[in-house]
Amino acid sequence: MTTEAEVLRYTAFSADPAGGNPAGVVPDATGLDDAAMLEIAAGLGYSETAFLTAPPADLGGESGRAFTVRYFSPKAEVPFCGHATVAAALALAERIGPGELLFATPAGTVPVSVSRTDGSAGSGLLATLTSVEPHLEEVGAADLAEALAALDWPAADLDPRIPAKIAYAGARHLVLGAATRARLADLSYDFARLEALMRRLDLTTVQLVHRAGPTLFHVRDPFPVGGVVEDPATGAAAAAFGAYARELGLVPADAVLTLHQGEDMGRPGVLTVELRAGESRVRVSGTGVRIA
Structure with a gap:
């Protein structure tokens, strides 16, 4: 199994790359098995990395704006990660534009809305996730x-x-x-x-x-x-x-x-x-x- 994949790095909850929580984002994890995802996450050394693939057929949402997301720490998979969700949403918004996203996570479906800010700091984007039932x-x-x-x-x-x-x-x-x-x-x-x-x-x-x-x-x-x-x-x-x-x-x-x-x-x-x-x-x- 190859671990060759595009890996992006974002920090979440700060407009400064030296602040907030850094996360890895793999925009297309198709073909990566669990061992490969864990290897990438461990290599990055961030607390979590988000791996995106095509959504399940029943997720719904606007075409091209729904994704399956899995999260790996350097040691194990975790059911949900907020800062990696924000990082993934910002990475997607920079590619496909701000708006509504749907993430199918191991913990459940998480809607994320990305909007433009004044653009004076950071990416000029703000991501808002809505949790599963607490x-x-x-x-x-x-x-x-x-x-x-x-x-x-x-x-x-x-x-x-x-x-x-x-x-x-x-x-x-x-x-x-x-x-x-x-x-x-x-x-x-x-x-x-x-x-x-x-x-x-x-x-x-x-x-x-x-x-x-x-x-x-x-x-x-x-x-x-x-x-x-x-x-x-x-x-x-x-x-x-x-x-x-x-x-x-x-x-x-x-x-x-x-x-x-x-x-x-x-x-x-x-x-x-x-x-x-x-x-x-x-x-x-x-x-x-x-x-x-």
């Missing part, structure tokens, strides 16, 4: 204690207003609230121990959150199961957190949240999360730019 789950006391031990976080450093839950909007994330910005900034964890817990609970990341204002949050996402210490900007976790914040009454049913991520690792990015009353699915928006 939900929350409880986390057991023993599992929470193990997560805190792996992170080396005393329980007293948790924010009781942001209780520990597992949130899902295409992938599973353990949400933990940091009482202070300093607690969030000080991240040094036991990689193997946290990875083992996350594999047992089928988690994609741990979503560490500090609330800085009514709709303003700082977040970090350890990602040992993907083979990287930390994800710089995590769209799937942002969608899951939006559903979490709404269900727990942290924000109104109609709200726009701003999540800052990547600052503590030198790759600042901004994720916009939109909640609409009467709609359970969550919208996540971000800009991006191609990496030369």
